[in-house]
Amino acid sequence: MADTMQFDLVSPERALASLKATAVQIPGTEGDMTAMPMHAPTITTLRPGVLTVTSADGTQDYYVTGGFAEIGAEATTVLAERAYPSDHEGKRAIEAHLEEARAAAEEAHPDHKDTADKLVADFVHLLDTMT
Numbered sequence: 001m002a003d004t005m006q007f008d009l010v011s012p013e014r015a016l017a018s019l020k021a022t023a024v025q026i027p028g029t030e031g032d033m034t035a036m037p038m039h040a041p042t043i044t045t046l047r048p049g050v051l052t053v054t055s056a057d058g059t060q061d062y063y064v065t066g067g068f069a070e071i072g073a074e075a076t077t078v079l080a081e082r083a084y085p086s087d088h089e090g091k092r093a094i095e096a097h098l099e100e101a102r103a104a105a106e107e108a109h110p111d112h113k114d115t116a117d118k119l120v121a122d123f124v125h126l127l128d129t130m131t
Contacts, residue, residue: 002037002074003037004020004021004037005021005036005037005072005073005074006018006020006021006076007019007024007075007076008078009062009078009080010080011079012081013082016062016083017062019057020055021054021055021076022054022056024036024051024053024078025050026046026069027048027049027050027051027064028044028046028047029045029046029047030045032049035076037074042069042071042072043068043070045067046066046068046081047122048066048094048123049129050130051063051064051080051083060085062083062086062090063126064081065080065081065083065123067083082097086130091127091130094127094130095127098120098123098124102120105119105120
């Protein structure tokens with residue numbers, strides 16, 4: 001049984017991480033999940049949240065705004081709409097996304113209002129969890 005798996009985090013702007021990981025905590029739209037080596041093949045969508053990667057070098061957090069994760073026995077790849085390191089610049093970027101989501105929710109068609117409000121709530125929760 002393998003102790004590590006390949007982990008890659010990419011966004012349209014850049015690749016943020018490529019390393020051997022022991023676990024990846026993923027903010028899935030259907031709930032949080034942890035991918036580990038030998039995980040059953042899974043594809044899931046992401047909601048705004050903290051993606052936590054554990055490796056031999058410790059733990060690293062990233063802020064994601066959404067996207068997809070492909071999980072397998074030997075690798076986990078996250079294709080994020082937007083992803084940021086967990087630093088001051090990342091927090092500022094998430095604050096800007098929250099303001100955009102709030103503006104979109106105000107103008108949302110009634111058929112899409114619940115989805116828009118959920119996105120705002122996810123960004124608010126993400127900001128509340130930042131230290």
